[in-house]
Amino acid sequence: MTRIVYVNGAYKRYAEAAIHAEDRGFQFADAVYEVIEVLGGRLVDATRHLARLNRSLSELGIPRPMSDQALQHVIGETIRRNRVTGGIVYIQVTRGAGPRDFTLPAPEILPTVVILARSQRRGWAATLAEKGIAVKTMPDNRWGRCDIKTVMLLPAVLAKDAARREGAREVWFIDSSGAITEGASSNAWIVTAQGTLVTRQLDSHILPGITRATVTDVARAERLKVEERPFTLDEAIKAREAFLTSATNTVMPVIAIDGHSIGEGRPGPVVQRLRSRFHHVAEISTV
Numbered sequence: 338m339t340r341i342v343y344v345n346g347a348y349k350r351y352a353e354a355a356i357h358a359e360d361r362g363f364q365f366a367d368a369v370y371e372v373i374e375v376l377g378g379r380l381v382d383a384t385r386h387l388a389r390l391n392r393s394l395s396e397l398g399i400p401r402p403m404s405d406q407a408l409q410h411v412i413g414e415t416i417r418r419n420r421v422t423g424g425i426v427y428i429q430v431t432r433g434a435g436p437r438d439f440t441l442p443a444p445e446i447l448p449t450v451v452i453l454a455r456s457q458r459r460g461w462a463a464t465l466a467e468k469g470i471a472v473k474t475m476p477d478n479r480w481g482r483c484d485i486k487t488v489m490l491l492p493a494v495l496a497k498d499a500a501r502r503e504g505a506r507e508v509w510f511i512d513s514s515g516a517i518t519e520g521a522s523s524n525a526w527i528v529t530a531q532g533t534l535v536t537r538q539l540d541s542h543i544l545p546g547i548t549r550a551t552v553t554d555v556a557r558a559e560r561l562k563v564e565e566r567p568f569t570l571d572e573a574i575k576a577r578e579a580f581l582t583s584a585t586n587t588v589m590p591v592i593a594i595d596g597h598s599i600g601e602g603r604p605g606p607v608v609q610r611l612r613s614r615f616h617h618v619a620e621i622s623t624v
């Protein structure tokens with residue numbers, strides 16, 4: 338349960354934590370965010386997550402609200418005040434509050450910072466990973482800068498909801514050329530018949546996933562070949578294994594795509610290996 342939320346320099350009780358009615362994050366989705374896994378009260382891959390947060394802010398011209406060191410401090414404090422040992426921390430930075438106007442405010446206003454820390458039921462992802470999950474494909478109808486982690490998540494929310502209603506836990510978006518881009522909240526991977534890992538190259542159509550980067554490190558350590566290139570639905574259906582990566586799932590086996598079984602229809606050896614090695618390779622830092 339979330340008890341305490343960090344909002345603009347103060348630790349507020351959950352029910353009392355609030356932002357301004359004219360916050361630009363609320364009115365224009367003029368905001369970015371990060372989700373970081375908390376493991377044993379420590380942060381997983383914090384350096385990479387904070388670097389991506391800074392990149393997202395700079396791409397949108399939102400000033401950094403504080404130094405990385407200060408941010409790590411308030412993240413740590415929020416985790417402790419909520420007694421989170423296993424779970425996630427959510428960091429959102431908006432451009433700030435001001436009279437509603439499409440034009441960006443000048444001079445700059447103070448960014449709004451919200452940090453939430455939440456415990457997750459122990460072992461929920463492990464239980465899911467034992468069986469694997471189904472995904473459903475849909476046309477990618479998001480904007481052209483998916484490399485920025487903005488809170489403009491409505492296409493992902495609606496797509497994921499439609500997938501859930503059809504028994505799939507995640508969406509795999511398909512671009513106009515027929516290639517899979519990524520999941521609604523994860524990166525997409527396949528393992529070819531030759532045992533090569535394939536995931537889309539970093540471009541403006543996908544988020545540069547932090548778990549994706551660390552899984553690439555894991556694969557290198559395991560001497561697995563990784564190809565960064567587009568892959569189609571057809572290639573995915575014929576793949577030996579498929580999986581997705583995100584901070585909330587780490588490595589999650591995908592056993593069906595649009596009702597087609599992948600490989601033997603259960604988590605394969607490559608994905609299981611990547612999942613079991615993930616936290617040995619990821620950066621685990623105290624806060």
Ligand code: PDD
Binds near residue numbers: 520522543546548
């Ligand atoms: N989502 N692609 C999209 C569109 C995402 O929203 C996410 C993460 C990822 C994976 O990125 P990472 O490995 O850094 O978590 C890829 C987070 C978890 C979320 O919105 O909850």
